[in-house]
Amino acid sequence: xxxxxxxxxxxxxxxxxxxxxxxxxxxxxxxxxxxxxxxxxxxxxxxxxxxxxxxxxxxxxxxxxxxxxxxxxxxxxxxxxxxxxxxxxxxxxxxxxxxxxxxxxxxxxxxxxxxxxxxxxxxxxxxxxxxxxxxxxxxxxxxxxxxxxxxxxxxxxxxxxxxxxxxxxxxxxxxxxxxxxxxxxxxxxxxxxxxxxxxxxxxxxxxxxxxxxxxxxxxxxxxxxxxxxxxxxxxxxxxxxxxxxxxxxxxxxxxxxxxxxxxxxxxxxxxxxxxxxxxxxxxxxxxxxxxxxxxxxxxxxxxxxxxxxxxxxxxxxxxxxxxxxxxxxxxxxxxxxxxxxxxxxxxxxxxxxxxxxxxxxxxxxxxxxxxxxxxxxxxxxxxxxxxxxxxxxxxxxxxxxxxxxxxxxxxxxxxxxxxxxxxxxxxxxxxxxxxxxxxxxxxxxxxxxxxxxxxxxxxxxxxxxxxxxxxxxxxxxxxxxxxxxxxxxxxxxxxxxxxxxxxxxxxxxxxxxxxxxxxxxxxxxxxxxxxxxxxxxxxxxxxxxxxxxxxxxxxxxxxxxxxxxxxxxxxxxxxxxxxxxxxxxxxxxxxxxxxxxxxxxxxxxxxxxxxxxxxxxxxxxxxxxxxxxxxxxxxxxxxxxxxxxxxxxxxxxxxxxxxxxxxxxxxxxxxxxxxxxxxxxxxxxxxxxxxxxxxxxxxxxxxxxxxxxxxxxxxxxxxxxxxxxxxxxxx
Ligand code: ADP
Ligand code: MG
Ligand code: ZN
Numbered sequence: 001x002x003x004x005x006x007x008x009x010x011x012x013x014x015x016x017x018x019x020x021x022x023x024x025x026x027x028x029x030x031x032x033x034x035x036x037x038x039x040x041x042x043x044x045x046x047x048x049x050x051x052x053x054x055x056x057x058x059x060x061x062x063x064x065x066x067x068x069x070x071x072x073x074x075x076x077x078x079x080x081x082x083x084x085x086x087x088x089x090x091x092x093x094x095x096x097x098x099x100x101x102x103x104x105x106x107x108x109x110x111x112x113x114x115x116x117x118x119x120x121x122x123x124x125x126x127x128x129x130x131x132x133x134x135x136x137x138x139x140x141x142x143x144x145x146x147x148x149x150x151x152x153x154x155x156x157x158x159x160x161x162x163x164x165x166x167x168x169x170x171x172x173x174x175x176x177x178x179x180x181x182x183x184x185x186x187x188x189x190x191x192x193x194x195x196x197x198x199x200x201x202x203x204x205x206x207x208x209x210x211x212x213x214x215x216x217x218x219x220x221x222x223x224x225x226x227x228x229x230x231x232x233x234x235x236x237x238x239x240x241x242x243x244x245x246x247x248x249x250x251x252x253x254x255x256x257x258x259x260x261x262x263x264x265x266x267x268x269x270x271x272x273x274x275x276x277x278x279x280x281x282x283x284x285x286x287x288x289x290x291x292x293x294x295x296x297x298x299x300x301x302x303x304x305x306x307x308x309x310x311x312x313x314x315x316x317x318x319x320x321x322x323x324x325x326x327x328x329x330x331x332x333x334x335x336x337x338x339x340x341x342x343x344x345x346x347x348x349x350x351x352x353x354x355x356x357x358x359x360x361x362x363x364x365x366x367x368x369x370x371x372x373x374x375x376x377x378x379x380x381x382x383x384x385x386x387x388x389x390x391x392x393x394x395x396x397x398x399x400x401x402x403x404x405x406x407x408x409x410x411x412x413x414x415x416x417x418x419x420x421x422x423x424x425x426x427x428x429x430x431x432x433x434x435x436x437x438x439x440x441x442x443x444x445x446x447x448x449x450x451x452x453x454x455x456x457x458x459x460x461x462x463x464x465x466x467x468x469x470x471x472x473x474x475x476x477x478x479x480x481x482x483x484x485x486x487x488x489x490x491x492x493x494x495x496x497x498x499x500x501x502x503x504x505x506x507x508x509x510x511x512x513x514x515x516x517x518x519x520x521x522x523x524x525x526x527x528x529x530x531x532x533x534x535x536x537x538x539x540x541x542x543x544x545x546x547x548x549x550x551x552x553x554x555x556x557x558x559x560x561x562x563x564x565x566x567x568x569x570x571x572x573x574x575x576x577x578x579x580x581x582x583x584x585x586x587x588x589x590x591x592x593x594x595x596x597x598x599x600x601x602x603x604x605x606x607x608x609x610x611x612x613x614x615x616x617x618x619x620x621x622x623x624x625x626x627x628x629x630x631x632x633x634x635x636x637x638x639x640x641x642x643x644x645x646x647x648x649x650x651x652x653x654x655x656x657x658x659x660x661x662x663x664x665x666x667x668x669x670x671x672x673x674x675x676x677x678x679x680x681x682x683x684x685x686x687x688x689x690x691x692x693x694x695x696x697x698x699x700x701x702x703x704x705x706x707x708x709x710x711x712x713x714x715x716x717x718x719x720x721x722x723x724x725x726x727x728x729x730x731x
Contacts, residue, residue, distance in 0.1 A: 064140060075296070087109075136173060146190075174191055180313070208322060211330065234302035235286075235287060258286050300322050337477075374397060377391075414467065429441070
C-alpha cells in the first residue's frame with residue numbers, strides 16, 4: 001500500500017470521509033516523505049487532518065503547538081470521539097497532572113499532544129518533553145510567529161529552538177490561513193522550511209454565500225434574519241464593546257437567546273458564553289473580533305458583520321468561520337458609511353505613518369468590496385491573488401434580480417433641502433424638515449419658510465430616514481468625521497441636483513432562510529444534543545450538521561448504509577449508530593416512507609456507488625447522466641435545485657461534458673445570445689436585466705457554459721491543427 005492509500009484508509013475509517021479535500025493529500029504525502037512543509041489553506045479548509053493523519057501513521061508522538069487553550073480541549077475531545085488518543089498540556093492544568101500526562105506520553109499512550117506555546121518558556125518542561133519520541137511537530141496558526149501577522153505571539157519564536165532539542169530532528173509542519181508574502185516568508189525563514197515545500201490551496205469556499213446589505217435598518221435586518229433562522233447557529237460581529245452590549249440587549253429584549261463576548265468582560269463570563277454557544281444552548285453570539293480564534297464549531301450557519309471590519313484579511317477570516325462543515329452558509333456584511341469613521345479612528349491610533357498608510361489602503365479595499373457590483377467571492381479571491389477566479393453564481397450580486405426604481409426626484413428633494421439647511425444637520429432633523437414636522441427647533445432656525453419644508457409630507461419619517469440612509473450608503477451624502485452625524489453633499493449629489501445624473505434604488509434586501517425546515521433533521525438534532533449533554537462535549541463533535549443532513553437525504557437503514565454517511569467512521573458507528581438508525585426508522589414508519597433497496601428505488605438513488613465518485617457534485621452529475629432532472633436530483637438528495645445547478649457548473653469547470661442544451665429552451669436561445677452580445681459575458685446580472693423574467697439565471701449560465709465548451713473544442717481543434725502543421729514541417 002502506498003503512503004497515500006494508507007492515509008486514505010485512516011481518513012475513511014476514523015473520520016468517515018471518503019476523499020481528501022484540496023491540499024490535504026499533498027501535505028500528508030510531503031510529511032510522510034519527511035519534508036518540512038508549510039501548508040496554507042483557508043479557515044475551515046481542513047488543516048487539522050494534515051497533521052492528525054501523519055500522527056497516526058508515524059511512529060512516536062506528534063507535538064501540536066496551538067495558541068488557544070479552548071481550542072485544544074475541543075480538538076482532543078474531537079479526536080477522542082473518533083478513537084484517536086490525544087491529550088493537551090497548558091496552564092489550565094496542575095503541575096502533577098502535567099507530569100502525569102508527559103509520563104504517559106513517553107510510555108506511548110498518546111499519538112498527539114497539544115501544547116500552548118507559552119509552555120516552551122519553562123526549561124523543566126522542555127527537559128521532560130525531550131524524553132518523548134517526537135516524530136512530527138505541527139505548528140497550528142503558524143502566522144503567530146510573524147510580527148507582520150495580526151496575532152503575533154512572542155513565544156512562537158521559541159519553537160525553532162525546540163525543534164533542534166530532539167534527536168533525530170522531527171519533521172516540521174506549519175499551518176495557517178494567512179497567505180500574505182511577508183507572513184509566508186517569515187514562517188519559512190524562522191522554521192527553516194524551504195520555499196518550494198509550501199502547499200497553497202485555492203481560497204474559494206464554495207459553500208459560502210456572500211452578501212452586502214447597504215443603507216438598511218440593521219437592527220430590523222438582524223432581527224428578521226435571526227427569526228427566520230431560529231434554529232441555526234450564527235455569529236454577529238460588531239466593532240465596539242458598546243455596540244456588542246447594545247445588540248445583545250436588543251436581541252434578548254426581543255426574546256432571542258443571544259450571548260455576548262468582548263475583551264471588557266471577565267474571563268469567566270466570556271468562557272461561560274462561549275461554552276453555551278459551542279454547546280448549542282444559545283444560537284447567536286454577538287461579539288467583537290476578540291471572539292473566534294478559539295472556535296472550531298463546525299455548524300456556524302451564518303456570520304453577520306454589523307459593522308465594516310478593518311480589512312479583507314480580517315473579514316475573510318471572520319466570515320470564514322461559517323460553514324466549516326461544508327454546508328451552505330451565509331456571510332453578510334451590513335454596510336453603513338458612518339461605520340468607516342470607527343475604523344479610520346482606530347488606524348489613526350497607530351503612530352507609525354508607514355503602517356497607517358498601509359492600513360488606510362487596506363480599509364479602502366474593504367470599502368470597495370461593499371460597493372462592488374461584481375461577484376463578491378470573485379472580489380475576495382482576486383484580493384488574495386487568484387486573478388483567474390470566476391463569478392461564484394451564488395452570492396448576493398451574482399443572484400441579484402431586484403427591480404431598479406428611479407428615485408432621482410426624491411433624491412433631489414433631499415439634497416436641495418440639505419443645501420438650504422447649509423449642510424449643518426443630521427439625518428433626523430433633515431427628515432423632520434422634509435416631512436413638515438412641527439418641531440419647535442424648525443421654527444427657531446426659520447426652516448419652516450424653506451421651499452423644501454414639508455415637500456415630502458406624504459411619506460413617513462421612517463421612509464425618509466431610509467432614503468437618506470440609502471443615499472449615504474451609495475456615496476451621495478457623506479457623514480462628517482465628528483461624533484455628531486452631520487451630512488454633507490458629495491460631488492455625486494451635486495451632479496444629481498444639476499440633473500446630470502440619475503439615482504436608481506433597488507428594493508430592500510430581505511432576510512432569507514438558509515436551510516429549509518426538515519422534521520427529521522430537527523429530530524436528529526435533538527438526539528445529538530442529548531448525547532452531547534450526556535457526554536459533556538459540544539454537539540458538533542457528536543455529528544456535524546453535514547452528517548445529519550446526509551442522514552436525512554440517504555435515510556440509511558443498515559449499518560453499511562450508515563457508514564456511507566459523511567463523517568461516520570467506525571467509532572461513531574459503534575457509539576451512535578444504533579440510536580440514530582432507530583430514530584430514522586421510527587421516522588420512516590411514522591411517515592409511511594418505505595425503505596426500498598437502492599436498485600429498485602423510484603427516487604434517484606442518492607447513494608454513491610463507488611468510492612471514487614464520492615464528491616457531492618460528481619454524484620449530482622452522475623444522476624444527471626442517468627437521466628434524472630435537476631428537480632428530481634434535488635429532492636432525492638435533500639438539496640436545493642440551486643445547489644445541484646452549482647454542482648453541474650463545477651463539473652463543467654473540471655472539464656466534464658454536460659449537455660447544456662437541455663437547459664436552454666430553443667425559443668430563448670436567440671434572446672440570450674443577443675443579451676450576451678449587448679452586455680458582455682463578464683457578469684450575469686446585466687444579461688438578466690435585458691431578458692424576460694422567465695429566463696432564469698441558470699439558463700444564462702448554461703448558455704455561457706455551452707458556449708465556453710464549444711470554444712474549448714474549437715481551440716483544441718486549432719491546436720491539433722497547429723501541431724499537425726508543425727509536425728508536417730519537421731518531416
Ligand atoms: P481549519 O483548521 O483549516 O480551519 P479544520 O481542520 O478545523 O479546518 O476542519 C474544518 C472542518 O472540515 C472540520 O469539521 C473537519 O472535520 C472537516 N473536514 C476536514 N477534512 C475533511 C474532508 N477530507 N472531508 C470532509 N470534511 C473534512
Ligand atoms: Mg484550525
Ligand atoms: Zn458571486
